Amino acid sequence: MEVSQTTMEPKLKTDSAPPEQKIWQHKHILDLDDFTTAEIELVMQTTKAMHEILSRPIKKVPTLRGKTVVTLFYEASTRTRSSFELGAKNLSADISNLTVSSSSVTKGESLIDTLETIEALGADIIVIRHPHSGAPDLASKHVKASIINAGDGWHAHPTQALLDLYTMLQHKNSIKGLKVAIIGDIIHSRVAHSNIWGLTKMGADVTVCAPSTLLPKGIENPQPHFPKVKVTTNIDDAIRGADVVMGLRLQLERQQNGLIPSIREYAALYRITEERLANAAKDVIVMHPGPVNEDIEIASSVVHGSRSVINEQVTNGVAVRMALFYLLTGGNRDE
Amino acid sequence: MNKAMLIKGGRIIDPSQKLDIIGDLLIVDGKIKEIAPAVQNIPEDCGSLDAKGMIVCPGFIDFHCHLRQPGFEEKETISTGSKAAAKGGFTTICCMPNTNPAIDNKATVDFIKATAAADSCIRVLPIGCITRGRNGKELADMGEMVEAGIVAVSDDGSTIANSRIMKQALEYSLIFNIPICDHCEDIDLFEGGQINEGIMATRLGLKGIPNAAEENIVARDIALAKLTGAGVHICHISTEGAVDLVRSAKKDGVKISAEVTPHHLTMTEEAVLGFDTNAKVNPPLRSQKDVEALILGLKDGTIDMIATDHAPHTDNEKLREFATAPFGISGFETALGSLMKLVHNGDIDINLMISKLTEAPAQIIGNNFGKLGTLTQGETADITIFDPNKEWTVNVNEFSSKGKNNPLNGQKLKGKVKATVFGGEIVYKDNSMEPGA
Numbered sequence: 001m002e003v004s005q006t007t008m009e010p011k012l013k014t015d016s017a018p019p020e021q022k023i024w025q026h027k028h029i030l031d032l033d034d035f036t037t038a039e040i041e042l043v044m045q046t047t048k049a050m051h052e053i054l055s056r057p058i059k060k061v062p063t064l065r066g067k068t069v070v071t072l073f074y075e076a077s078t079r080t081r082s083s084f085e086l087g088a089k090n091l092s093a094d095i096s097n098l099t100v101s102s103s104s105v106t107k108g109e110s111l112i113d114t115l116e117t118i119e120a121l122g123a124d125i126i127v128i129r130h131p132h133s134g135a136p137d138l139a140s141k142h143v144k145a146s147i148i149n150a151g152d153g154w155h156a157h158p159t160q161a162l163l164d165l166y167t168m169l170q171h172k173n174s175i176k177g178l179k180v181a182i183i184g185d186i187i188h189s190r191v192a193h194s195n196i197w198g199l200t201k202m203g204a205d206v207t208v209c210a211p212s213t214l215l216p217k218g219i220e221n222p223q224p225h226f227p228k229v230k231v232t233t234n235i236d237d238a239i240r241g242a243d244v245v246m247g248l249r250l251q252l253e254r255q256q257n258g259l260i261p262s263i264r265e266y267a268a269l270y271r272i273t274e275e276r277l278a279n280a281a282k283d284v285i286v287m288h289p290g291p292v293n294e295d296i297e298i299a300s301s302v303v304h305g306s307r308s309v310i311n312e313q314v315t316n317g318v319a320v321r322m323a324l325f326y327l328l329t330g331g332n333r334d335e
Numbered sequence: 336m337n338k339a340m341l342i343k344g345g346r347i348i349d350p351s352q353k354l355d356i357i358g359d360l361l362i363v364d365g366k367i368k369e370i371a372p373a374v375q376n377i378p379e380d381c382g383s384l385d386a387k388g389m390i391v392c393p394g395f396i397d398f399h400c401h402l403r404q405p406g407f408e409e410k411e412t413i414s415t416g417s418k419a420a421a422k423g424g425f426t427t428i429c430c431m432p433n434t435n436p437a438i439d440n441k442a443t444v445d446f447i448k449a450t451a452a453a454d455s456c457i458r459v460l461p462i463g464c465i466t467r468g469r470n471g472k473e474l475a476d477m478g479e480m481v482e483a484g485i486v487a488v489s490d491d492g493s494t495i496a497n498s499r500i501m502k503q504a505l506e507y508s509l510i511f512n513i514p515i516c517d518h519c520e521d522i523d524l525f526e527g528g529q530i531n532e533g534i535m536a537t538r539l540g541l542k543g544i545p546n547a548a549e550e551n552i553v554a555r556d557i558a559l560a561k562l563t564g565a566g567v568h569i570c571h572i573s574t575e576g577a578v579d580l581v582r583s584a585k586k587d588g589v590k591i592s593a594e595v596t597p598h599h600l601t602m603t604e605e606a607v608l609g610f611d612t613n614a615k616v617n618p619p620l621r622s623q624k625d626v627e628a629l630i631l632g633l634k635d636g637t638i639d640m641i642a643t644d645h646a647p648h649t650d651n652e653k654l655r656e657f658a659t660a661p662f663g664i665s666g667f668e669t670a671l672g673s674l675m676k677l678v679h680n681g682d683i684d685i686n687l688m689i690s691k692l693t694e695a696p697a698q699i700i701g702n703n704f705g706k707l708g709t710l711t712q713g714e715t716a717d718i719t720i721f722d723p724n725k726e727w728t729v730n731v732n733e734f735s736s737k738g739k740n741n742p743l744n745g746q747k748l749k750g751k752v753k754a755t756v757f758g759g760e761i762v763y764k765d766n767s768m769e770p771g772a
Contacts, residue, residue: 218534
């Protein structure tokens with residue numbers, strides 16, 4: 001995408017009817033599949049404004065004063081949850097964190113019941129992470145609050161994809177035409193899925209790479225339900241000429257389920273290494289949603305090397321989530 | 336018994352007699368008395384129904400449904416299920432044994448029959464289990480259950496994974512000459528599957544169920560049917576490959592039959608977009624290519640009959656995360672309207688549709704329960720009257736079934752049952768149905 005410096009100026013200071021009200025159509029953030037490019041651009045601009053706030057000595061603005069954000073996590077998470085929490089606090093929202101053990105899902109405790117309780121407590125925004133794909137969609141149909149998907153099953157992780165886009169834009173002029181290689185457990189990765197939607201909408205040239213047992217079928221062909229991407233099982237083909245190389249976390253259970261023979265063989269065939277990156281674009285950046293299994297997905301030296309932007313992704317996560325809170329509450333501010 | 340009733344001026348279609356005429360049908364004492372362009376000898380005090388512009392045909396027979404009683408009465412009972420079936424034009428329904436307790440012995444069969452006699456407005460024929468408790472390990476007492484009145488055996492919902500047990504079940508069934516109905520699913524390939532394996536599974540992040548999960552077991556069952564000489568019936572066939580397997584087995588003379596559901600004939604995996612748990616069904620809704628193969632199979636005789644696999648669930652069970660919601664569609668009341676889409680689109684002929692809902696299932700049931708699926712003079716008057724052109728909007732809140740789980744809710748269908756007659760009695764009548772002039 002091409003965002004000129006003038007439009008990247010913080011929008012927070014304009015007083016008259018802000019243009020984002022027309023562009024922004026979302027009550028909920030469930031995935032990027034229903035985002036327009038203009039909405040994604042708006043998120044990028046708003047994130048930049050938030051980023052600026054984060055660089056101030058006092059990182060707190062009153063934008064969300066009086067609003068209540070509840071995080072409802074059915075899966076363990078440290079960085080995503082803290083990122084939402086910090087984001088909400090920076091905007092002066094009241095925040096409450098609920099952790100539900102994923103075993104209660106199987107015990108038949110109803111998600112709808114839990115949500116109704118949270119809503120009765122006055123939540124304006126509910127941030128959900130859930131092991132089952134579609135849980136945030138279900139939630140969005142039954143509550144008045146805005147739902148933000150913080151990762152659901154193998155389905156989507158839109159806020160991660162947005163922070164990834166923002167991180168790329170900090171290093172590259174435009175997403176359009178950018179060569180992005182996503183390497184790892186594509187089929188089970190909500191991060192990959194949302195990134196594929198976001199990147200292809202913004203005009204990137206996406207290649208996914210994994211062992212064939214971890215690749216979804218049919219996405220290399222044009223069809224109406226999922227973006228068409230390049231697919232390869234050869235990591236060198238994927239990395240050749242890439243501007244961005246993104247690794248994904250490999251769950252160790254994939255080996256137990258017979259999808260890969262061993263972690264050792266996986267690392268030998270699919271680890272992102274210095275040698276392999278030699279064929280990438282000169283200014284390639286290396287990304288990973290974290291936490292990294294070092295030396296399995298990415299060589300330790302790369303994780304901590306100069307091309308790695310993994311820590312920036314974490315910082316940007318807070319700014320993106322602030323931007324989304326801001327946009328979801330209608331950019332309502334009394335600064 | 337009601338004395339006499341005249342159904343006037345409808346298009347009477349009875350594939351069992353190759354009959355397709357405009358005329359009157361006279362019922363006397365619960366039996367078909369006469370069919371003629373204009374019945375002359377009308378008894379005194381004869382009731383009447385005006386069927387102008389409507390189709391009059393044998394009552395539909397559903398070889399595969401779930402009535403949930405005993406054990407899951409919150410989902411459906413024999414009473415509510417039979418009412419829903421009558422509303423859908425069915426006069427005979429065969430209920431699957433995955434109840435609690437399962438229908439695996441004479442006592443449970445007796446319970447179903449007694450409850451149906453008391454509560455059902457139509458004929459309910461129980462299907463017994465193949466194995467005790469549907470455990471796939473020991474054969475259930477087939478002979479005792481046949482004596483008590485089962486129409487077939489099935490462990491529906493569970494495939495008999497052990498091929499030796501399946502072989503023995505087929506061999507044993509030869510004593511009674513009843514079909515073994517198999518829900519064909521390779522449990523290892525299926526494991527944890529939610530929807531069709533394909534692009535929708537990728538998009539929604541749900542575990543896919545490959546076509547081969549069905550085809551593996553269809554292929555095995557064909558081999559076992561060939562080996563034993565026994566008959567096997569393939570439940571709710573859903574894939575192109577399975578249709579090909581059955582077609583070629585029939586050519587080889589294997590005793591095999593197959594059924595297909597209205598939803599597999601008319602919907603694809605796209606119906607689950609937005610995580611609609613009401614479109615979560617097993618086998619899953621497949622691709623357009625599979626749907627086309629099913630229609631072709633229905634037309635060329637590979638697929639013998641249409642069965643609903645009516646599978647009611649409570650709202651709460653379906654109002655869950657997709658992966659934790661149960662499989663199944665409450666299908667009695669939309670079966671005809673869905674199938675008529677195929678007729679209106681020119682995919683199948685109306686006579687073929689009626690044949691697959693009447694004569695064909697009657698054939699597999701046999702004559703143990705009377706002569707079914709026909710309007711032959713002297714036989715029991717089980718009759719469905721429907722308006723092929725009536726447009727209506729599906730509203731699950733108006734369902735007679737307790738199960739409101741139907742993905743067609745809110746959609747327009749063209750074709751509606753107007754009256755259902757069972758043994759000469761009107762068991763369902765649409766408000767708009769007028770007495771004959």
